[in-house]
Amino acid sequence: MIRIGHGYDVHRLVEGRRLVLGGVDVPYERGLLGHSDADVVTHALADAILGAMRAGDIGRLFPDDDPAYEGADSLVLLSRVMGLARERGYALVDCDCTIAAEAPKLSPHRDAMRENLARALGCPVEDVGMKATTTEGLGFEGRGEGIAAWAVCLLDDGRPGSKV
Ligand code: MG
Numbered sequence: 001m002i003r004i005g006h007g008y009d010v011h012r013l014v015e016g017r018r019l020v021l022g023g024v025d026v027p028y029e030r031g032l033l034g035h036s037d038a039d040v041v042t043h044a045l046a047d048a049i050l051g052a053m054r055a056g057d058i059g060r061l062f063p064d065d066d067p068a069y070e071g072a073d074s075l076v077l078l079s080r081v082m083g084l085a086r087e088r089g090y091a092l093v094d095c096d097c098t099i100a101a102e103a104p105k106l107s108p109h110r111d112a113m114r115e116n117l118a119r120a121l122g123c124p125v126e127d128v129g130m131k132a133t134t135t136e137g138l139g140f141e142g143r144g145e146g147i148a149a150w151a152v153c154l155l156d157d158g159r160p161g162s163k164v
Helices: 040-053 074-087 107-121
Strands: 002-015 030-032 091-100 128-133 146-156
Touching (some): 002 040, 074 091
Antiparallel strands (some): 002 030, 002 146, 091 146
16 A cells, blocks of 8 residues: 655754755755754655654654754654654655755755665665745745745555555
8 A cells, every 4th residue: 555645844044054955065154943954855754754654753753852863964864764664564655855945046956965865765866856946035935034845755555455
């Protein structure tokens, strides 16, 4: 049976922080605020996988008041989520992500992000989609107050059956 998962995350843009997206250090004057490295798209993808597993969210798995996760590399958290999925008999079929950011331009970093995420998931890079968009100046992303990311994934739960 194929299970679908969706994840959404937002982090605030502030001065004096690195901007880490899909494990790539993106050169920019500001970065995302968070307890971990605040890698918003990696968090959205981890939540998508947990969603497909019906296993809560990364906030529950890696609490942001736990010092163990301070400054954590979110790719490591993503591989732990995927490891948990495998332990429970799930296999990743496919995933796709979208980042909404007014700046900086993210297309030059897209393939590096896909490669990092694929490595963390233990899947071929072809199985990881990545897109970025501005919001035409609208909303918090458009005002440069933060960056949002969405992710969807399909997991095969290893059990026979089909709803189609
Ligand atoms: Mg987050």
